[in-house]
Amino acid sequence: MKVKTQSKKVNKAWLNDHVNDTYVKLAKKEGYRARAAYKLKEIDESFKLIRPGDLVVDLGSAPGAWSQYVRRKLSPTGAAVGALNGSIIALDLLPMEPVEGVVFLQGDFREAEVLQLLEAQMQGRKADCVVSDMAPNLSGIESADAARIEHLIELALEFSQNHLKPEGALVVKLFHGSGYNNSVKLFKAHFKVVKPIKPKASRDKSSETFLVGMGLLSTATAAH
Numbered sequence: 001m002k003v004k005t006q007s008k009k010v011n012k013a014w015l016n017d018h019v020n021d022t023y024v025k026l027a028k029k030e031g032y033r034a035r036a037a038y039k040l041k042e043i044d045e046s047f048k049l050i051r052p053g054d055l056v057v058d059l060g061s062a063p064g065a066w067s068q069y070v071r072r073k074l075s076p077t078g079a080a081v082g083a084l085n086g087s088i089i090a091l092d093l094l095p096m097e098p099v100e101g102v103v104f105l106q107g108d109f110r111e112a113e114v115l116q117l118l119e120a121q122m123q124g125r126k127a128d129c130v131v132s133d134m135a136p137n138l139s140g141i142e143s144a145d146a147a148r149i150e151h152l153i154e155l156a157l158e159f160s161q162n163h164l165k166p167e168g169a170l171v172v173k174l175f176h177g178s179g180y181n182n183s184v185k186l187f188k189a190h191f192k193v194v195k196p197i198k199p200k201a202s203r204d205k206s207s208e209t210f211l212v213g214m215g216l217l218s219t220a221t222a223a224h
Contacts, residue, residue: 023201027065031080033097034065038201039210040131040171041069046197047212049129049169050074052085057118057127057163058102059109059156060134061090067102070131074101089121110155119163126165132156132172146179153183153211157190161216169214176207187213 023035032038044050056070067090072078074086084101091105091114098104103121107114134156136148153172160170170191174183187194191213198209 032065032068033063035201036133037065037069039199040066040133042199042201043171043197043210043212044069044073047169047195047214049171049212049214051128052076054128055087055089055122055125057122057130057159058088058090059130059132059159060092060152061104062092062094062096064090064096064099064102066131066133067096067099067104071099071101087125089118091118109159122163126168127160127163128165128168130156130160130164130168130170132170135173142177145175146177149174149177150179150183153186157186157213160213161190164216166216166218167214168216169212172211174209174211176209180209183211187211190217191215192217 021035023038027033027035027037050056050070050073052074054074056074058067058070061067067088068080070088071084072080074084074088076083076085081100088102089105090096090099090102091107091109093106093108095106096104105114105117105121107117109115109118132152134152136145136152138145153174156170156172160168164170174180184194184196192215193213195212196209197212202208
């Protein structure tokens with residue numbers, strides 16, 4: 001019984017933190033579906049990743065806060081609706097409420113059929129920026145979780161190698177843990193510039209961080 005009380009306390013504490021969280025309040029006020037929008041905002045503003053006219057692919061997009069941010073960034077007036085100077089394609093296994101101007105595909109891009117749909121939407125263009133907030137369901141077993149996270153990063157990287165412009169950028173979520181160094185090493189083998197960043201909107205207690213890779217190395221260079 002004690003365990004239950006303990007977990008109730010933890011949930012209550014989390015709920016309390018969440019309700020009083022600056023970014024949660026800000027998201028509500030500014031019409032974002034999740035505080036995660038501010039993580040991408042800070043990453044984008046730090047590295048100037050998303051520009052007018054860009055094609056941005058949002059992997060693991062639900063509930064849609066990152067797509068909402070990109071949509072506003074590509075709007076000539078920073079608006080959530082109306083004109084859009086650029087294209088956004090979002091993809092997730094989970095359903096996502098529509099975001100105006102964003103093409104959403106529900107499915108797993110590891111499946112050939114889903115990948116074909118995504119490629120059809122890209123209409124032969126390469127992405128200027130790929131953002132991935134994909135995260136596995138964590139089991140609490142560190143080695144298993146690290147392997148799952150690494151796998152998702154590899155998938156995002158593989159997708160970028162095939163669908164990103166040479167000077168484009170990839171943003172992925174990862175966690176400080178046993179697989180962290182491997183993921184950084186992997187990024188360094190494929191990008192000219194690799195920067196880790198922990199945005200202010202990432203909770204202090206969380207081991208979550210993000211990796212930004214800019215400028216793909218040619219396949220020949222990456223193989224060395």
